[in-house]
Every structure is written in structure tokens, then in C-alpha cells.
Amino acid sequence: MLRHKEPYVLYHDLLGFWPNDIHLYEVACLHSSSSICEQGKRINNERLEFLGDAILDAIVADILFHRFGNHKEGFLTNTRAKIVKRESLNEIALKIGLDRFITCATHISSHNSYMYGNAFEALVGAIYLDKGYEFCKRFVETRIIDSFIDLDKLSKEESNFKSRLIEWCQKHKIDIQFALVETLVDQNNNPVFQSQALLGGISGGIGIGYSKKESQQNAAHTAIGRLRKDKEFRQMVMATAHKGDNPEIVM
Structure with a gap:
């Protein structure tokens, strides 16, 4: 061999x-x-x-x-x-x-x-x-x-950004979805996925990866960063919070 x-x-x-x-x-x-x-x-x-x-x-x-x-x-x-x-x-x-x-x-x-x-x-x-x-x-x-x-x-080190974001949204009664935006191919003809984290219907950011899971993690990472640093974005998301039951979590 x-x-x-x-x-x-x-x-x-x-x-x-x-x-x-x-x-x-x-x-x-x-x-x-x-x-x-x-x-x-x-x-x-x-x-x-x-x-x-x-x-x-x-x-x-x-x-x-x-x-x-x-x-x-x-x-x-x-x-x-x-x-x-x-x-x-x-x-x-x-x-x-x-x-x-x-x-x-x-x-x-x-x-x-x-x-x-x-x-x-x-x-x-x-x-x-x-x-x-x-x-x-x-x-x-x-x-x-x-x-x-x-x-x-x-x-x-914090690495499971998707789980952290879902936990935060559950705590604050905010709908969260991870939507596949687009599937592309790189120069070697390998699939590349683009996913979007939607918090209360508001885009938290786009993530790119060589698997759907990786792209969702990257999208969640971006969204967490915006929640921490962008006060206006955080207020917009918080305004979508449910007053009753916990929202549905779409994986």
C-alpha cells in the first residue's frame, strides 16, 4: 500500500x-x-x-x-x-x-x-x-x-453556540428558527451551506459551513455576538417575545 x-x-x-x-x-x-x-x-x-x-x-x-x-x-x-x-x-x-x-x-x-x-x-x-x-x-x-x-x-471555551442561543430564546420566550438560505459549491465542487438564524422572525446573521450543522453553528455564533454588542438589535428581538407559553423551537 x-x-x-x-x-x-x-x-x-x-x-x-x-x-x-x-x-x-x-x-x-x-x-x-x-x-x-x-x-x-x-x-x-x-x-x-x-x-x-x-x-x-x-x-x-x-x-x-x-x-x-x-x-x-x-x-x-x-x-x-x-x-x-x-x-x-x-x-x-x-x-x-x-x-x-x-x-x-x-x-x-x-x-x-x-x-x-x-x-x-x-x-x-x-x-x-x-x-x-x-x-x-x-x-x-x-x-x-x-x-x-x-x-x-x-x-x-464556548463552542455550542446553537444550544446557547436556543436556551437564551427559550428563557426569553422568543421564537427561533434556523433556515437554509442557499446551497452552493466550492472550487472543488463540494457543497457549501448557508443558514440563517431567525430570532422572532428577525435575522440574527448568516452562517456558512460544509454541513448544515456547521452553518447553523456559525449563524448562531453571529447572532449571539449581535445580541451582546448591538443594543438596538437586542431590543427588537426582545419586543417579539411571547407573553404566554414558550415558543416553538424549530431545529
């Missing part, structure tokens, strides 16, 4: 340890666009990605549970989500140099497909199968979290 004379040395440089079954790691780096056939089966990293996703969730939860002993479930859940979200995993994969090992078709857009982050999850799955849970946990904790993630800083 990987056309290197000394693959074990290269993977050792990437991972910091010697693999037992190097085939697992090569499969972890094989994007579905470059699938191969072995014994009549189509081989790529999707199965390892599935496994690695679950293992990574468990490992990060394990680490956070022990490092933040006095925090509640909601805090732990939100902090884990920030670590394992696709954008974060893409960045981690690039920081450790995993992109140099991935085999894929040249037309695939990494921004849209998050193939680097997906490959990182597959790599975690490979390490788990090759070395076991405890070894895999040490790798994630020392090679990834301790090296690239400031947990204290990350835990204080």
Missing part, C-alpha cells in the same frame, strides 16, 4: 512506538477512494474508523472523568465533544503528520470530507487492535492531549 522501503521506521516516527501488525496501520491510512481488494473483499479504513470513533470517545471520557473529578456530566460531555469533533481531529492529524501517510484519490477535498480526522480515528482503531485499550489510552493521553490540547483552556 504505502510505497516505502522502511514502513516500520516511518510509522515509528509517526507514532512513537513500534507497531506489531503494520498492516492495520496501512489500512487505517487507506481512504475509501483508493480501496483495494484482498481475497475478494474491498479494503479501506472505514471499518477501523467506526471502531476508532467509539474507542476514542471512551478514552477521552475516561481521561476527562479522572482529570475533572469535581465537574458534572454536562461539563464532561461538552468538553469531550470539543476534543473529538471533526475539525479538531483534522487539526490533530495534520499536527502529527498523518496526512503524509494517507492514500487517497487526488480529487478528494479534505476540508469537506474530513478525511484526515477520519484517518486519525481509524489509526486509533488500529492501535487498539494492535496494542490494547490501555496502550491506546496512553497514546491518546501523552501523544495527543498532553502535546496538543490545553484541557483547562478548552474546557472554558
